[in-house]
Amino acid sequence: MLQGADRQIRAALLSPFVGQRLTGLMSTEPAADLHTLARLVGSGALTPVLDRTYPLTQAADAIDYLRSGRLAGKVAITI
Secondary structure: OOOOOOHHHHHHHHHHHHOOOOOOOOOOOOHHHOOOOOHHHHHHOOOOOEEEEEEEEHHHHHHHHHHOOOOOOOOEEEE
C-alpha cells in the first residue's frame, strides 16, 4: 500500500532509539541527464550489459542465479 515508503517511515520512527542516524533518501534525475543517457545508448557509445533475462514465471531461477555470483551483468525479469 505504501509502495516502499514504509521503510522511510520506520527509519524515522526508529532513529531516536538506535546508535545510528537513520534518514530517508529521495533521488530525482534531471531530464537533461536522462536525455543524454538515452542519446549515448542510442548512438552505441554506451552499451548496457545484460547478462540474462528470465520470464516472470522463472523469477526464482533468476534469484538463484544472482545468488550464485556468476553473473557478468544485470539480470532482467520480463513481464
